[in-house]
Amino acid sequence: MDTSQMYDKRIVDMTGGELIELIKQHATPQPEEVPTTEDGVKLHTIEEACKYLRISRPTLHSKMNSKSINYIKINRRTFIKQSELDEFLERNTI
Secondary structure, eight states: OOHHHHHHHHHHTSOHHHHHHHHHHHHSOOOOOOOBOTTOOBEEOHHHHHHHHTOOHHHHHHHHHTTSSOOEEETTEEEEEHHHHHHHHHHTOO
16 A cells, blocks of 8 residues: 555544544644844735734835835835834834
C-alpha cells in the first residue's frame, strides 16, 4: 500500500468530528510574520494595516491622504510602519 492509499484509508475511517478537525488544521491560514527592515522596523501592507486597525481600505486611504497615518512607497508597493499604526491608535484613544 503506497502512502496516498494509506492516507485515503485513514480519512475514510475518521469520524465526522475528526475529519472536521483535520480540515480546520489544514484550511486555517496561519498568520504570516510581519516583514521587518534590517534595523528591525516592522512593516505592514495596506491589507495588513486594515486588519490591524480593523478599518476598511477606503478609511485607511483617507487617513493616509489626510496625513493622519504616514506611509512608505517603494516602487508601486505601499508599507506602513508598525510604530505608525500604534501611534495612530494612541492618538485616537479616548
